[in-house]
Amino acid sequence: MNFCSHCGSPVTLKIPDGDHLPRFVCSNCGKIHYQNPLLVLGCVPEWEGKILLCRRAIEPRLGFWTVPAGFMENGETMQLAAARECYEEALATVEVGSLLAVANVTHAGQVHIMFRARLLLPKFAPGPESLEVGLYEEAQVPWDQLAFPSGEFTLRKFFADRAAGRGGRSRRFPSPR
Amino acid sequence: MNFCSHCGSPVTLKIPDGDHLPRFVCSNCGKIHYQNPLLVLGCVPEWEGKILLCRRAIEPRLGFWTVPAGFMENGETMQLAAARECYEEALATVEVGSLLAVANVTHAGQVHIMFRARLLLPKFAPGPESLEVGLYEEAQVPWDQLAFPSGEFTLRKFFADRAAGRGGRSRRFPSPR
Numbered sequence: 133m134n135f136c137s138h139c140g141s142p143v144t145l146k147i148p149d150g151d152h153l154p155r156f157v158c159s160n161c162g163k164i165h166y167q168n169p170l171l172v173l174g175c176v177p178e179w180e181g182k183i184l185l186c187r188r189a190i191e192p193r194l195g196f197w198t199v200p201a202g203f204m205e206n207g208e209t210m211q212l213a214a215a216r217e218c219y220e221e222a223l224a225t226v227e228v229g230s231l232l233a234v235a236n237v238t239h240a241g242q243v244h245i246m247f248r249a250r251l252l253l254p255k256f257a258p259g260p261e262s263l264e265v266g267l268y269e270e271a272q273v274p275w276d277q278l279a280f281p282s283g284e285f286t287l288r289k290f291f292a293d294r295a296a297g298r299g300g301r302s303r304r305f306p307s308p309r
Numbered sequence: 310m311n312f313c314s315h316c317g318s319p320v321t322l323k324i325p326d327g328d329h330l331p332r333f334v335c336s337n338c339g340k341i342h343y344q345n346p347l348l349v350l351g352c353v354p355e356w357e358g359k360i361l362l363c364r365r366a367i368e369p370r371l372g373f374w375t376v377p378a379g380f381m382e383n384g385e386t387m388q389l390a391a392a393r394e395c396y397e398e399a400l401a402t403v404e405v406g407s408l409l410a411v412a413n414v415t416h417a418g419q420v421h422i423m424f425r426a427r428l429l430l431p432k433f434a435p436g437p438e439s440l441e442v443g444l445y446e447e448a449q450v451p452w453d454q455l456a457f458p459s460g461e462f463t464l465r466k467f468f469a470d471r472a473a474g475r476g477g478r479s480r481r482f483p484s485p486r
Contacts, residue, residue, distance in 0.1 A: 135317035
């Protein structure tokens with residue numbers, strides 16, 4: 133950050149009065165420009181016991197596998213963001229269920245929040261950010277080809293919870309089976 | 310947003326190629342300035358069955374009661390942010406425990422994430438953002454004087470979980486009792 137987004141004057145890095153961290157402060161209008169962590173929202177879409185995974189067509193980690201996930205937008209709920217990302221990356225429509233995982237990704241300035249989800253139809257295809265998309269059994273998950281540690285954490289928790297009977301669907305989230 | 314924080318030129322609001330929402334885009338260098346939800350982190354600090362609440366000395370909702378919470382900073386984990394906010398608002402030191410609540414606050418462009426916590430000592434005082442700070446029994450909580458719906462949601466879940474024996478402490482988070 134070099135300039136004030138409000139008035140266009142140069143900013144300087146300094147600790148404002150009453151604060152404890154350096155911030156970009158406008159040399160003209162005095163506006164303080166905070167920089168904060170970003171939210172990444174995603175889900176594990178399930179269909180008849182298989183889960184939907186995407187192979188990334190974009191950096192970082194092009195060619196590696198991920199659950200559908202991406203940056204939450206203003207005006208969205210977490211659940212809507214997770215469903216939107218699933219549609220954008222896998223052209224798949226989901227009903228978002230219970231909270232599955234919340235992970236610090238401190239080095240990237242991110243928090244990742246993942247939900248369980250149910251595919252409404254076994255219909256999917258690669259969106260512009262995916263090379264391929266598919267439904268996989270637990271034994272077919274490419275654990276050594278996953279894009280991000282938060283995705284591995286999410287998938288391991290998903291399968292552990294499912295095996296233990298945790299994370300079951302509410303009445304508003306019935307199993308298709 | 311009026312000017313590009315990178316080069317200082319005016320920005321215009323338009324939908325970039327391949328995107329689906331209007332963004333502030335620099336008319337000179339082309340940089341896209343995304344605006345995303347903010348994370349608010351907090352906790353419910355417990356000491357011998359009582360919980361720590363703060364009465365706000367700042368707007369919004371000056372004079373109303375809240376759990377210690379505030380904006381997460383880059384470079385922090387969620388747990389560190391929750392503990393830092395508790396120290397800033399109540400000059401109290403906590404050990405942060407298990408995840409308690411995650412709430413959409415869509416109208417404000419925020420997600421609130423709350424943890425259980427244990428006060429390490431029954432020592433606290435109002436920080437600069439608090440008028441008063443105290444330990445309260447469940448029956449003493451000023452439900453009609455709470456600052457935010459996410460705080461009420463958090464406290465109701467805290468007491469419901471405690472009554473049901475849920476959200477118990479791990480071995481790394483022993484009860485002081």
